[in-house]
Amino acid sequence: MRAAFTVLAVLTLSHSLYAADPVSPLSAAPADSTLHEATLRLRIYNYTSIGGRHLSEAQRLVSDVYLKAGVRIIWEPVLNRPVPVDPSTAPRMPVADVSIMLFNNEMSRRMDADPNIVGSAAVSMRGPGSIAYVHGERVKRVAKTQEQVRDILSFVIAHELSHLLLPPGCHTEAGLMRGEWSAPELRRLSIADFALTEAQRGTMRERVRSYGAGPLHTLLSD
Numbered sequence: 426m427r428a429a430f431t432v433l434a435v436l437t438l439s440h441s442l443y444a445a446d447p448v449s450p451l452s453a454a455p456a457d458s459t460l461h462e463a464t465l466r467l468r469i470y471n472y473t474s475i476g477g478r479h480l481s482e483a484q485r486l487v488s489d490v491y492l493k494a495g496v497r498i499i500w501e502p503v504l505n506r507p508v509p510v511d512p513s514t515a516p517r518m519p520v521a522d523v524s525i526m527l528f529n530n531e532m533s534r535r536m537d538a539d540p541n542i543v544g545s546a547a548v549s550m551r552g553p554g555s556i557a558y559v560h561g562e563r564v565k566r567v568a569k570t571q572e573q574v575r576d577i578l579s580f581v582i583a584h585e586l587s588h589l590l591l592p593p594g595c596h597t598e599a600g601l602m603r604g605e606w607s608a609p610e611l612r613r614l615s616i617a618d619f620a621l622t623e624a625q626r627g628t629m630r631e632r633v634r635s636y637g638a639g640p641l642h643t644l645l646s647d
Contacts, residue, residue: 462495463633467586468503468521472529473561479575480527486579487586490601490619494626496590496633522636523554523589525582527561543567544581546588553632557585567608577611583619590629597622 471480488498501521528536536558538545543564546557559581568574584601596604600620621629 463630464497464499465491465523465590465633465636466499466501466521467523467525468501469525469527469582470503471527471561472532473527473565474529475527475561475565475574475578479571479578482575483579483582486575486619487583490579490583490621491586491629494621495630522633523586524556525586526556526558528558530562533560533563543577544585546585548588548593550593552635554589557582557589559585567611569612573612576614580611580614580619587621587625587629590632591625592628595625 469480469484484498484500488500491498526532538558538560540563542560544557544559546554548554559578561578564577564581565574568577580601587602588595591602595602600618600622602621602625603618
């Protein structure tokens with residue numbers, strides 16, 4: 426059961442996942458050269474059929490978006506081999522502030538997520554959250570090209586991550602935090618659709634810093 430101070434923020438599709446629309450890929454924005462004011466460590470767990478190249482490109486786009494907000498993202502590695510039974514021989518990995526879970530169809534079904542939801546985040550009333558979910562196979566069904574898989578995936582990740590770093594009820598009429606999109610609109614994403622207000626950027630930087638100083642490394646377990 427989810428704690429009383431946590432709510433689930435979602436990104437929804439206002440039209441069918443299968444609506445037809447012309448191709449219009451997103452042009453990646455160059456990284457901002459401003460000084461990093463806060464650092465956020467993320468770890469992404471991919472349980473979908475989305476390939477490593479598209480995921481890496483999506484991560485780069487997300488990093489660019491947050492760099493413009495004064496937040497530098499460090500993508501921590503995920504161990505893809507069994508953890509030793511003996512804790513003394515277990516690898517030590519940097520602690521991640523946030524985990525992003527890319528769900529396959531079966532995992533989405535078990536979560537009992539509305540079929541029009543492509544992403545959600547467990548948002549805390551007391552500070553920044555730590556886990557978000559992306560329904561990756563639904564992202565693939567929305568997209569009509571491989572470039573659109575990358576662009577839509579990066580948008581959903583960036584949107585849900587922003588929910589974790591902003592107070593509840595942060596949906597806006599336009600930009601990254603707009604809460605409802607049609608499938609055709611997601612296929613026509615532009616740089617403007619990733620925009621954040623200056624107030625949102627400032628809040629994000631403050632909340633990233635509030636993750637606090639914990640242990641630099643932790644033992645990995647199942």
